[in-house]
Amino acid sequence: MQDSMSGEWGDSAPRKAxxxxxxxxxxxxxxxxxxxxxxxxxxxxxISTALTVWAPSILGDAMDVIFDGVLTGNGVDFPALGRLLLFVLGMYVVAALFDWLQGRLLNDVVMDIVYRLRERIEAKVNRLPLSYFDTHQRGDLLSRTTNDVDNVQTALQQAFASLVYAVLTIVGITAM
Structure with a gap:
């Protein structure tokens, strides 16, 4: 915080770990x-990424059915086209379901990790001597621990899911 008398920054300014x-x-x-x-x-x-990456290939097969029917003059094979489109729809629905399950399970895991971190922080604060609290500003310890745990929670929930999805998508697209 900025000292109102001197205009300089005090101990609570962000600093490198x-x-x-x-x-x-x-x-x-x-x-x-x-x-x-x-x-x-x-x-x-x-599973979710594999289905999402594979679905456009099946859509390509559906386009082939349409073009083959038009180019040969025999007409579009609508039963085959319908089967392909239903298969793709099913793939996207299953991919969305696994994506939702992944997010739900990841949220449960992250919440348990954060809960354990807060328990460890509470145990650590309870072990601190009273003299520690005499030498630090009110609320500084609470603010730091709350913000740090919230930052860890956000990073785990967002960064982990995004990283997994990005890496798997790159691998899947490369494989296709």
């Missing part, structure tokens, strides 16, 4: 209890 990698590794260690959930999230993401 002192030990990023050890903190990141401790946070990654928190995921150990959630390997199964994160694995299922990954599998659901693979």
């Amino acid at each position: 002192k030990a990023f990698w050890p903190s990141a590794m401790r946070l990654a260690g928190t995921f150990a209890d959630h390997k199964l959930g994160l694995g299922v999230v990954l599998v659901f993401g693979i």
Whole structure:
């Protein structure tokens, strides 16, 4: 915060993390209890992305049915076209379902991780000596812990899902 008397910034100004990698590794260690959930999230993401990437290929087959019917003069084979379009529709519905399940499960896993982080923070704050609270501004500790946990929660929910989707989409498109 800015000191009203001197116009300089005090202790609460943002600063670079002192030990990023050890903190990141401790946070990654928190995921150990959630390997199964994160694995299922990954599998659901693979299924959803595979179906989403594969569907345009089936739509291409539907276009071939239309063009073959028009070019040969025999007419469009509507039963075959209908089957292909229903198959593509089913693929998109199943992909959306797995995408929703992935998001729901990821949310449950992230909420449990955040809950455990808050428990650990509470235990740490309860171990701090009273002299610590005498030397720090009111609300500073609460503000930092709340903001940090909220930032971790947001990063896990948004960045993890986006990263998984982006990587799987790139792999899927490359494979197609």
